[in-house]
Amino acid sequence: MKTIIVVGNGMVGYKFCEKLVANEESKAFKIIVFGEEPRPAYDRVHLSEFFANQDAKALEMAPVEWYIENNIELIISERITDIQRANKKISTVKNREFSYDYLVLATGSSAFVPPIKGVEKEGVFVYRTIEDLEGMLAYAAKLKDKNPNARAAVLGGGLLGLEAGKAVMDMGLEPHIVEFAPKLMPRQLDSRSSQVLQLKLESIGLNIHLSKATNQILGEHAITGMEFGEDDVLDVEMLVISAGIRPRDELGKSCDLEMGVRGGIVVDNKMQTSDENIYAIGEVALYNQMIYGLVAPGYEMANVAVAQILGKQETLMAAEIDMSTKLKLIGVDVASFGEPFMPAAKGHSVIFENKTQHLYKRINVSLDGKKLLGGILVGDASDYNMLHQVYLNSMPIPEDPSQLILPASEGGAFGSAMDLPDNAVVCSCENVTKGQICCSVSDDGNETLKDVAQATKASTSCGGCKPMVDDLVKETLKSLGKVVKERICEHFDYSRQELYDIVKMKEIKDFDLLLDTHGTGNGCETCKPLAASLFASIFNETANKQETIQDSNDRYLANIQRNGTYSVVPRVAGGEISPKQLIAMGRIGNKYDLYTKITGGQRIVMFGAQLHELPLIWEELIAEGFETGQAYGKSLRTVKSCVGSTWCRYGLDESVSFAIEIENRYKGIRSPHKFKGGVSGCIRECAEARGKDFGFIAVEGGWNIYIGGNGGANPKHAVLLAEKVDKETAIKYADRYLMFYIRTAQPLMRTAAWLDKLEGGIDYVKDVVINDCLGIVKQLDEEMQFMVDTYKCEWTEAVENPEIRARYTHFVNSDEEDKNIEFVNLREQKMPTPWA
Amino acid sequence: MLDTLLKDYSTVQLESVTVWFKAAEISKFPKNGGACVKYKEKQIAVFNFSRQDKWYACQNLSPEKKEMVLSRGMIGDDNGIPKIACPLHKKTFSLETGENLNGDLDPIAIYPVKIEDNFVYIGFSE
Numbered sequence: 001m002k003t004i005i006v007v008g009n010g011m012v013g014y015k016f017c018e019k020l021v022a023n024e025e026s027k028a029f030k031i032i033v034f035g036e037e038p039r040p041a042y043d044r045v046h047l048s049e050f051f052a053n054q055d056a057k058a059l060e061m062a063p064v065e066w067y068i069e070n071n072i073e074l075i076i077s078e079r080i081t082d083i084q085r086a087n088k089k090i091s092t093v094k095n096r097e098f099s100y101d102y103l104v105l106a107t108g109s110s111a112f113v114p115p116i117k118g119v120e121k122e123g124v125f126v127y128r129t130i131e132d133l134e135g136m137l138a139y140a141a142k143l144k145d146k147n148p149n150a151r152a153a154v155l156g157g158g159l160l161g162l163e164a165g166k167a168v169m170d171m172g173l174e175p176h177i178v179e180f181a182p183k184l185m186p187r188q189l190d191s192r193s194s195q196v197l198q199l200k201l202e203s204i205g206l207n208i209h210l211s212k213a214t215n216q217i218l219g220e221h222a223i224t225g226m227e228f229g230e231d232d233v234l235d236v237e238m239l240v241i242s243a244g245i246r247p248r249d250e251l252g253k254s255c256d257l258e259m260g261v262r263g264g265i266v267v268d269n270k271m272q273t274s275d276e277n278i279y280a281i282g283e284v285a286l287y288n289q290m291i292y293g294l295v296a297p298g299y300e301m302a303n304v305a306v307a308q309i310l311g312k313q314e315t316l317m318a319a320e321i322d323m324s325t326k327l328k329l330i331g332v333d334v335a336s337f338g339e340p341f342m343p344a345a346k347g348h349s350v351i352f353e354n355k356t357q358h359l360y361k362r363i364n365v366s367l368d369g370k371k372l373l374g375g376i377l378v379g380d381a382s383d384y385n386m387l388h389q390v391y392l393n394s395m396p397i398p399e400d401p402s403q404l405i406l407p408a409s410e411g412g413a414f415g416s417a418m419d420l421p422d423n424a425v426v427c428s429c430e431n432v433t434k435g436q437i438c439c440s441v442s443d444d445g446n447e448t449l450k451d452v453a454q455a456t457k458a459s460t461s462c463g464g465c466k467p468m469v470d471d472l473v474k475e476t477l478k479s480l481g482k483v484v485k486e487r488i489c490e491h492f493d494y495s496r497q498e499l500y501d502i503v504k505m506k507e508i509k510d511f512d513l514l515l516d517t518h519g520t521g522n523g524c525e526t527c528k529p530l531a532a533s534l535f536a537s538i539f540n541e542t543a544n545k546q547e548t549i550q551d552s553n554d555r556y557l558a559n560i561q562r563n564g565t566y567s568v569v570p571r572v573a574g575g576e577i578s579p580k581q582l583i584a585m586g587r588i589g590n591k592y593d594l595y596t597k598i599t600g601g602q603r604i605v606m607f608g609a610q611l612h613e614l615p616l617i618w619e620e621l622i623a624e625g626f627e628t629g630q631a632y633g634k635s636l637r638t639v640k641s642c643v644g645s646t647w648c649r650y651g652l653d654e655s656v657s658f659a660i661e662i663e664n665r666y667k668g669i670r671s672p673h674k675f676k677g678g679v680s681g682c683i684r685e686c687a688e689a690r691g692k693d694f695g696f697i698a699v700e701g702g703w704n705i706y707i708g709g710n711g712g713a714n715p716k717h718a719v720l721l722a723e724k725v726d727k728e729t730a731i732k733y734a735d736r737y738l739m740f741y742i743r744t745a746q747p748l749m750r751t752a753a754w755l756d757k758l759e760g761g762i763d764y765v766k767d768v769v770i771n772d773c774l775g776i777v778k779q780l781d782e783e784m785q786f787m788v789d790t791y792k793c794e795w796t797e798a799v800e801n802p803e804i805r806a807r808y809t810h811f812v813n814s815d816e817e818d819k820n821i822e823f824v825n826l827r828e829q830k831m832p833t834p835w836a
Numbered sequence: 837m838l839d840t841l842l843k844d845y846s847t848v849q850l851e852s853v854t855v856w857f858k859a860a861e862i863s864k865f866p867k868n869g870g871a872c873v874k875y876k877e878k879q880i881a882v883f884n885f886s887r888q889d890k891w892y893a894c895q896n897l898s899p900e901k902k903e904m905v906l907s908r909g910m911i912g913d914d915n916g917i918p919k920i921a922c923p924l925h926k927k928t929f930s931l932e933t934g935e936n937l938n939g940d941l942d943p944i945a946i947y948p949v950k951i952e953d954n955f956v957y958i959g960f961s962e
Contacts, residue, residue: 058940490915512868512887522868522887524912525921525928548869552908552923560923564903810904811879812864812871818879820904 001030002101004309005090007080007251009035011044012282012298013106014061019306021070026310031072032098036079037129040064045295047133048167054137056130083255085275102277102309105252105265106302109245109283109293114155118217124239127154127164136240140171143237151176152238153226155214157184159327161242165206166330168240176207176236178226180243183210188325188336192353193360193378200332200358200379209234247284247291260286269317271305279305287317295461296428297321303431322392322428326377326384326464332358333381338374338391339364347373352405361405363387365397372397372404385426385468386417393424417471418479426468429461437469441476449473486746489526492519496530496672496747503534509541511549529554530747533634536670537742540790543633544797544804553632556808557794558614561607563821563832568594568606568617570626571667574641574659574679575602584624592617595829601638601676603629608830610817615805618795627793634748635670636677639663640688644681644698651681653698658727659687662696665731666738668791672745672754675738676710690718693751694734699723703730707737707765708755716752719762722770735784736769736777842902844878845895845945847934853948853959862954870920872896872907873958880947880958881907883931885918891949892931893958898922899941906944 004020006013017033020026035041042059050059057063067074079093083103091097111126113119123143125136143150152168154161157179169175177184183194184201198208212232217239218225225235252265258274260266264286271279271287281301283293292298300317307315324337342349342364352361361383363375372391377384387404390397397404420426422435436456446452449470453459459466486495492515494502499518508514511531515523523531528549535541543554553559558566570585585604589596592613594606609617618628631637639662642648644655659679666677678689680697688711689695695706695718702724709718722733745754758764767773769780798804810818823830859873865884873880879896896904901924909923911931918931929936934943948959 491912515887521916522885522911522913522918524914524919525910525926528910528912548866548910552905552910555908560905560908562901562903564905564924807866810872811874812882813860814874816874818904820879 001028003030003032003099004102004104005098005100006031006033006104006106007090008106008108008248008282008284009033009037009041009074009076010106010108010282011041011061011295012108012302013104014041015299016104016106016281016302016305017067017070017072018062019303020309021072023306023310027071033067033072033074034078034080034092035074035076037131038077039130040067040074040076042130044128047127047130048163048170050130050133059130080251083251083278085255085278088277100277102279104305104309105273105278105280105284106282107248107251107284109247109291111241112244112246113241114214114243116214116217118219118223119241121217121219122222123219123237124217124223124241127160127167127240127242133167136167136238137171139238140168140173144172147237148172149174150238151236152240153178153234153236154240154242155226156242156244157181157208157210158187158242158244159185159329162201162206162329164240164242165201168238169205169330173238174207175205176209176234177201178209178212178214178234180213181210184208185334188334188340189376189378190341190362192351193362193376196353196355196358196360196378197329197332197334199355201330203358204330206330245283245291245293247286249284252280252284260289264291267301269304269319270308270313271301271317272308279308281305288319288321290321292321292323294323294325297323299429299461300431324388324391324428326381326388333377333379333384335377335381335384336375337384337388338372340374340376342373350402350405352402363401363405365401369399369401370396372401375405385465389417389420389424389426389468393421395419395421417468418475426472427456427458427461427465430457430459432456432458434472437472438476441473442480447473447477447482488530488747489524491515491521491523491527494518496534497744499531500534500538500743503531504538509535509539511535511546523549525551526747529634533670533672533747536635537787540668540787540792542668542792542794542797544794544801547804547807551634556611556614557628557632557798558609559632561832563823564818565607565821565832566609566611566614567631568609568614568621569599569603569629569631570621571629571663572603572638573663573667574639574656576641576656576660577604581624581626584626585621588617588620588624591620593830595826595831599631599638602640603638605631608823608832610821611808611810612817615799615808619799622793622796622799628795630668630794633670634672634674635668636663636666637674639666639677639679640692641679642681642684642686644679648681650684651698652700653681653703655679655681655687655696655698658696658703662731662734665788668794669738669742669787671738671742673748673750675741675751691715692718694718694737696730696734702726705730705733707734708751708762710750710752712750714752718752719755721762721766732781733769736780737765739780739784740765740768740776842897842899845897847943847945848947848959848961850948850959852961854962855960856950856957857960859956859958862951862956865956868911870907870909870911872904873956875958875960879904879907881909881920882949882956882958883907883911883920885911885931888918890918891951891956892918892920893947893949894920894929894931894934895945897944898924898927899936899944900925900927 041061082091111128152173153176154164157177165175165177212228215227227233247264258266265280267280267285282298304317326335347366349364359379364373420434424434426434440446440452440455459469529551532549543550547555589606595608596606599605639659641655641659645651675693678687678692678695680687680689691709691711697704704723705721706718707721822833857875865871867886870883881896883892896906909921914937919928921928928938929944934946950957
């Protein structure tokens with residue numbers, strides 16, 4: 001049996017093993033892997049995530065068991081010190097010797113530490129391994145004990161340097177980035193995009209110092225500052241060096257393999273070194289006179305080395321390596337592809353820049369305007385996948401190339417992902433083509449993104465191509481004439497809309513019955529709350545009736561908070577609250593020692609109630625005339641209003657009265673997701689009604705109705721449904737629109753996303769609710785009126801019913817409270833003890 | 837302090853039960869839902885899987901966020917494996933093995949349950 005020894009257990013070394021054992025032929029080899037770090041290979045690209053959870057296991061490429069299962073002998077914490085090429089042996093730091101037939105060097109790189117005076121001082125770190133991070137964390141904690149405002153600098157404003165800057169910021173230190181070049185990310189970005197990125201990073205708290213050459217590091221024993229020029233000093237107590245990488249090529253050097261002038265082990269397109277039995281891959285390999293510091297080329301090198309060793313000689317490394325990258329840096333999208341900087345002689349650049357939104361997009365096109373040569377995206381890289389494919393496959397581009405990057409061009413300038421040629425590489429990490437993905441659907445019968453990902457490995461590494469893979473799967477299914485069904489979960493082979501119709505037509509009101517007659521298994525956390533929402537939307541059933549199929553917020557009619565306590569939010573329709581009601585809330589909040597705050601929806605929330613206190617608190621609130629605000633439900637939250645013509649000298653109509661009327665009309669209605677409304681008394685729009693699922697704005701001659709807006713993660717302005725209608729008509733249209741949404745939306749889909757996906761969009765909604773093109777408005781009107789007429793306050797129901805009330809105890813066998821709930825003081829109120 | 841709490845919970849196999857703790861009457865547990873039982877300083881979530889006529893018990897402590905909340909979560913099954921979804925972030929755990937089914941959190945501790953004369957008993961090994 002021949003032996004393959006892999007030196008280095010980093011991402012590329014691991015990938016070599018993974019690709020090797022995926023081949024049957026690998027069974028003929030004995031495989032031994034050496035790693036010098038004390039743990040198996042981990043995902044270094046996502047190293048900064050270690051700060052968020054400090055869970056080294058979560059970063060692992062594969063657990064130790066994986067190596068065992070695949071008959072790979074993994075030897076960690078043992079460095080290789082010597083290669084004896086003549087008799088094909090290696091020796092380790094523990095003076096053990098191993099023989100090989102093939103040797104694969106995947107030793108990677110180490111951080112480059114520039115020879116600056118004082119670099120050996122305490123508090124100076126490099127950013128490379130989990131051990132480095134642990135050292136930084138411990139040091140930062142010590143600094144912060146002494147000085148809560150301690151500062152730390154990162155030397156290097158490249159990709160890794162900025163990641164390190166984020167890590168330093170997460171440690172609670174004041175972050176400073178020091179870069180030698182006059183711009184950030186000098187290798188990937190041009191000056192203008194770099195400035196846009198800088199503005200964005202500064203806005204989130206990073207201090208950036210450009211064109212700084214560090215002369216020396218100050219401090220006696222530990223670092224106290226960095227000196228750039230005579231009078232140019234930055235006081236910092238910690239420094240992280242991230243000034244580039246150097247290949248770990250010492251083994252190659254000591255056994256006389258051919259080396260690059262500035263380091264790196266020379267390899268050919270088979271990944272073979274100057275010794276035919278020794279391969280080098282990843283950041284230690286010098287290919288085309290270049291060291292490639294990206295994951296995708298490293299993985300491809302692993303793939304080539306595996307094929308070559310197994311005798312598949314036709315698999316070679318491409319002559320040109322695509323260095324395109326897309327990443328999320330401290331929450332900012334940054335991408336560059338092809339030739340990001342291009343000399344004017346070769347083509348033209350089209351540039352879109354908007355510094356107020358921290359956006360920059362540049363594409364470079366050939367002189368004849370027919371080909372995309374490269375580009376840079378900062379702030380929004382959502383078009384990266386498509387642009388990258390257009391570039392890779394030399395696909396035709398629009399006559400006016402600006403359409404490729406201008407925001408919100410209707411329908412988009414790109415066709416569908418299906419227009420790509422079959423050999424287009426969609427997932428560059430795993431090297432999966434569009435053809436392979438489509439075949440996985442059409443020939444192998446995989447019908448979901450999950451199955452296709454499992455079968456082809458596409459989108460399983462960095463995940464950047466996931467939306468495109470998803471599109472390809474759906475489009476291929478469609479082209480096969482298969483209905484792409486939004487199946488709820490494994491228990492119901494129906495879409496939400498289908499289940500809605502079943503529940504309504506057959507009048508099924510019980511979850512178990514629904515599952516027995518139309519589903520399989522025992523349900524789950526997806527289908528249960530969905531069915532609960534249907535029972536509520538169709539029969540106006542409160543959450544008290546089938547409490548164990550409700551989301552836990554609905555089950556206890558309160559929002560569960562960080563420490564397992566709950567919040568209490570009574571309805572304050574339109575945001576109008578009397579001094580008497582304020583006093584009542586104040587008294588109750590005081591009595592139960594609750595933390596109080598004004599919400600974003602113009603009402604008051606009280607936090608920190610324990611489960612058993614909820615009925616007591618609500619009983620008192622109800623006695624004072626309050627009712628549930630349903631802040632816990634996927635239902636109407638609030639209707640926000642400005643003060644309107646009753647007080648405002650600009651107001652055209654009574655927005656508060658209208659808001660109260662409409663909030664009381666829709667209160668209690670459960671829907672696919674939460675929904676909110678707004679009413680403004682004039683176009684100054686102080687109620688932000690266009691940021692809501694429905695909004696009314698008073699104009700000369702009536703009300704304008706807007707639908708489909710929201711704030712949140714993807715803010716969207718609502719669009720006009722009807723203009724200058726009277727109040728009754730406005731309510732009628734809103735009624736129909738909401739019922740139509742409730743009937744047809746997918747689970748947990750806000751109105752904005754629903755409108756976006758609805759074929760025909762806003763024009764279709766107008767056709768349905770105004771022109772009655774489906775002939776259903778009478779039904780919609782009746783359904784809404786039924787909901788309005790049958791409203792019940794769930795909390796009144798709960799406190800009055802002893803059986804429901806009995807649910808509100810922490811233990812079933814004891815009246816004790818949960819002793820694990822702890823609070824700390826916060827600005828004369830309380831808050832939960834922070835999560836560790 | 838809460839971090840050390842996790843150490844209080846470890847899975848008890850049926851054959852190693854030394855104490856059957858009489859927790860509460862069956863009727864105290866909602867159908868197809870859970871409730872929390874106090875045993876000494878421990879909090880145990882007990883689930884009445886009435887669709888299958890089965891009972892399960894596990895630690896009440898969410899291993900992700902260290903809050904005493906699992907008994908308030910929703911139960912169901914994942915390809916036939918009975919599971920509990922944590923109400924905080926919907927992490928799901930097998931009620932048979934304690935394994936985290938939709939992530940790589942550490943498993944939760946599982947306890948044997950038996951029913952006698954309309955009472956729920958939970959098995960402990962200390």
